[in-house]
Amino acid sequence: MKTTANALLTRIEFPVLLAGLLIAGCLWGFEELMEVARATTPHAFDTEILLAFRQAGQPGIPIGPLWLEGVMRDVTSLGSATVLVLITAATIVYLLLIRRPAPALLIFVAVAGGQLLSSLLKVGVDRPRPELVSHLVSETSLSFPSGHAMLSAVTYLTLGSLAAGFLQDRTVKAYVLVLAVLTTLLVGISRIYLGVHWPSDVLAGWCAGFAWAMLCWLAARLLQRRKGGESEIGD
Template sequence: MPPIATIASKVEFSVLLAAITIAGGLYGFVEMAEIARDAEPHGFDSAILLAFRQPGDPSVPIGPLWLPEAVRDMTALGSASVLIFVTAATIFYLLLTGRRAAALFVLVSVAGGQLLSSLLKLGVDRPRPELVPHLADVYTLSFPSGHAMLSAVTYLTLGALAARVAPNRAAGIYLLLLAVLATFLVGASRVYLGVHWPSDVLAGWCAGAAWAMACWLVAQWVLSRRQAAPYPQSGSL
């Protein structure tokens, strides 16, 4: 069994990393919000959107003919229906295996992220980009990207939960990287399809990561209190 000091140092490092992520996410979101409030699109927003289109013809995306359809498949990973399905399936599995606290953690994190995303969209009334034609149907406001934010909340939450029960450190790192990759692909797909400014996606990633890490910190605090209780309680993470 590793020394208590070693375990404590690992926990403290994780908490410090989560705190840095939260602080960085909040700072990044505020910076992107300032860009979103500008009357004219920021230079880097326009440059990146146009970089995904053929020079001289912004209606044609770059890449082979099959790429737009593949990107639409990627963006579906961040759609409400897919995220609800993944979240519900995970919660039911956790309940069936007696992990009630973990199920509650996933529910609060994802549902809270959805509510926060809706509120943030009302805070910045930014229209969708009109610089390039949209390659997917959209109906809501642009800032922040709901797909980017909710995929960050959902996949990072599930990745952190899965990494906790991984059989070894390498497997845990792999699961976390997989969660980050899924989050990245969803956000990048929104820019490729022309339905979000890059700053919308960056803001969604920042807010989503900050919320997911904040929920993880709360869960760690609750878990530490449960472990310090005189009698162990069932349903742990």
């Protein structure tokens, strides 16, 4: 039995095992945050963090200099449907032009599936936008999970992992992955700063987006290995 277990572990690649563990952790985190979202009253950490981004006693005025609000509006646009669709379409067309259909398909499935999943989760939880502070941008959809946070995670992490797989230098690989993660984090923080999401919405969006991106990458990797062909999705 011990020999069989050791043989199985040696066949499982470390990145695959790590991806499985991260997916499980993200799903657990999302489930916990969903309980927070379904509560009849906002959780203390939601209200405290949201108010921390506003001047004391003035929920309509964000903290920081006047230019910071404009910066946050620009940053949040990096997670908008328009920007993400443009980036995704441009990347897919480029990959098709250089005859890399496998990563092109992976990106399409990840982003399109993430958008569908985000919409279904919003309807399923049915959480309204926070009214504790004023909204600095106009939003009409439901609040949980944050679509900007989730789709930023899906898009930028998928693109970052694919780009890193095509690169040789480890320092450049790390830079690309860090840039993808940093962009995802900044988009989520901007949603809280602008007052259109509870912090738990953003955390849930990150969890769901990261889990979905990792699941798509894992599925594509395993399918590629089963075909026995040269990997096109990056290692």
